[in-house]
Amino acid sequence: MSNAAEEILTIFVISDSAGETATKLAQATMAQYPTVEFNLFRKTFMSDKAILLKALKEAKKLNAMILYTMINEELVQLIRDFCQESDLFGFDVLTAPVLEIEKRSGVAPTREPGALHHLNKNYFKRIEAMEFAVKYDDGKDPRGFLEADVVLLGVSRTSKTPLSLFLANKNLKVANLPLVPQAHIPKQLWEVDKKKIVGLTNDPNVLNGIRKERMIAYGLNPDTAYSDIDKIRAELEFANDLYEKLGCVVINVASLSIEETASMIMNALDLEDHSYYTTEND
Amino acid sequence: MSNAAEEILTIFVISDSAGETATKLAQATMAQYPTVEFNLFRKTFMSDKAILLKALKEAKKLNAMILYTMINEELVQLIRDFCQESDLFGFDVLTAPVLEIEKRSGVAPTREPGALHHLNKNYFKRIEAMEFAVKYDDGKDPRGFLEADVVLLGVSRTSKTPLSLFLANKNLKVANLPLVPQAHIPKQLWEVDKKKIVGLTNDPNVLNGIRKERMIAYGLNPDTAYSDIDKIRAELEFANDLYEKLGCVVINVASLSIEETASMIMNALDLEDHSYYTTEND
Numbered sequence: 262m263s264n265a266a267e268e269i270l271t272i273f274v275i276s277d278s279a280g281e282t283a284t285k286l287a288q289a290t291m292a293q294y295p296t297v298e299f300n301l302f303r304k305t306f307m308s309d310k311a312i313l314l315k316a317l318k319e320a321k322k323l324n325a326m327i328l329y330t331m332i333n334e335e336l337v338q339l340i341r342d343f344c345q346e347s348d349l350f351g352f353d354v355l356t357a358p359v360l361e362i363e364k365r366s367g368v369a370p371t372r373e374p375g376a377l378h379h380l381n382k383n384y385f386k387r388i389e390a391m392e393f394a395v396k397y398d399d400g401k402d403p404r405g406f407l408e409a410d411v412v413l414l415g416v417s418r419t420s421k422t423p424l425s426l427f428l429a430n431k432n433l434k435v436a437n438l439p440l441v442p443q444a445h446i447p448k449q450l451w452e453v454d455k456k457k458i459v460g461l462t463n464d465p466n467v468l469n470g471i472r473k474e475r476m477i478a479y480g481l482n483p484d485t486a487y488s489d490i491d492k493i494r495a496e497l498e499f500a501n502d503l504y505e506k507l508g509c510v511v512i513n514v515a516s517l518s519i520e521e522t523a524s525m526i527m528n529a530l531d532l533e534d535h536s537y538y539t540t541e542n543d
Numbered sequence: 544m545s546n547a548a549e550e551i552l553t554i555f556v557i558s559d560s561a562g563e564t565a566t567k568l569a570q571a572t573m574a575q576y577p578t579v580e581f582n583l584f585r586k587t588f589m590s591d592k593a594i595l596l597k598a599l600k601e602a603k604k605l606n607a608m609i610l611y612t613m614i615n616e617e618l619v620q621l622i623r624d625f626c627q628e629s630d631l632f633g634f635d636v637l638t639a640p641v642l643e644i645e646k647r648s649g650v651a652p653t654r655e656p657g658a659l660h661h662l663n664k665n666y667f668k669r670i671e672a673m674e675f676a677v678k679y680d681d682g683k684d685p686r687g688f689l690e691a692d693v694v695l696l697g698v699s700r701t702s703k704t705p706l707s708l709f710l711a712n713k714n715l716k717v718a719n720l721p722l723v724p725q726a727h728i729p730k731q732l733w734e735v736d737k738k739k740i741v742g743l744t745n746d747p748n749v750l751n752g753i754r755k756e757r758m759i760a761y762g763l764n765p766d767t768a769y770s771d772i773d774k775i776r777a778e779l780e781f782a783n784d785l786y787e788k789l790g791c792v793v794i795n796v797a798s799l800s801i802e803e804t805a806s807m808i809m810n811a812l813d814l815e816d817h818s819y820y821t822t823e824n825d
Contacts (some may be wrong), residue, residue: 395677
């Protein structure tokens, strides 16, 4: 018998739409096994019975685990039967919560594939938020502060740009401003509601490490003023003083991913993620 | 008895991390019921028993449906028992796929909350990809074409910027170039492997509508050259000619969301989403 741990495990994501939900779940699952090697196949836009069956046969051949999000009942049944007959592991991600809502509301689901991605009002708001984030990144235009849902402040390498883009995906308009001690603070910042401002900070030693690596990546000497620990401390002090004056929320991103920081920002500013969900009344 | 459809349905997302997976599932579920009103509460970073219990009691009070992703077995059991005793609907999103991998691989999961968001090599690649997308958006610097995993071409309003940002979230470096008939095509474009280029196109009437709306949003006359249907046809023709010369993949985004277009691009260019997943060997 071969050592199972050395085999490559195959996961099939099968979806009648873009497969975002099941892919996310597959990734969360795989992340629990850093020593296991995986092959992830995405079978998306599966709305045809014959094409779906072909994908299932492929999964069987590879003895794959199947994670699926399908809204068509007939196709769900097809996968369920196939998995049972072929003794394949299939996990139906969507059916249980969808049926529970039908039971509670007395309303039938639309059963439209990709309903999550309808080009509705919220969708276009999200597109707008993404364009907003690019336009008002890096303090490019301080007028953005007054239109933004969130204004991010922070010294270099506190994840301002990725955080802005990530929050834009949740329909939030984000502008950000890099802080350097010598920099002029745009007057618009003082006009922003402090409940919309987040000051990002970091540990001096973490910043020192990140910045050194960045210099090395640029082919430069790692020990420049940019990575000097005393200069970094002065920068952080300047930033923290400003945050205190503004009375804004402060988050130390030292050990946080952007997902975690974004979630904390939404909790702290009492913001909701309405990116994918809209009622007909909206 | 009140009309159930008029009540607000409450969904709790409970997670020991940022709750991205369960939130996505909640959104996909809600999207099936455009006439039902929902309240979505995210209870994230729940790693403490007492705090978790408080959230569960709140859910019970609101008769909420619970979608949860927890990796600590004791906390999973706590939610399971609570839901059973209180007759609440609880859907465990993560346990079944995690256990299946343990069974197949013989390896135990790390059981670390937020393993999806570890600040590993892939995480930093994603941050880099996001910064790359902002840097090389809108043809700002054609040198980006040669470093990019994907080069997006398209006339105005074919979702180049949001698509670039969305793909960046999947660790792909994307540069994009807006096409206008008078524009100079940077010489670097001809040096790019055509298997990395995607030409975006759209239906003239769809573009006409979008652009008119944009003009109205800007407070301008909707009937400008920008929204003129003949001008739009000429632009699209110019773009399609270029795509043919380049021999690149062409996608018509007329009825597609960015998630759908992104999924098609990944299928067409044979790219994988490795954003959240890495083995220790990577």
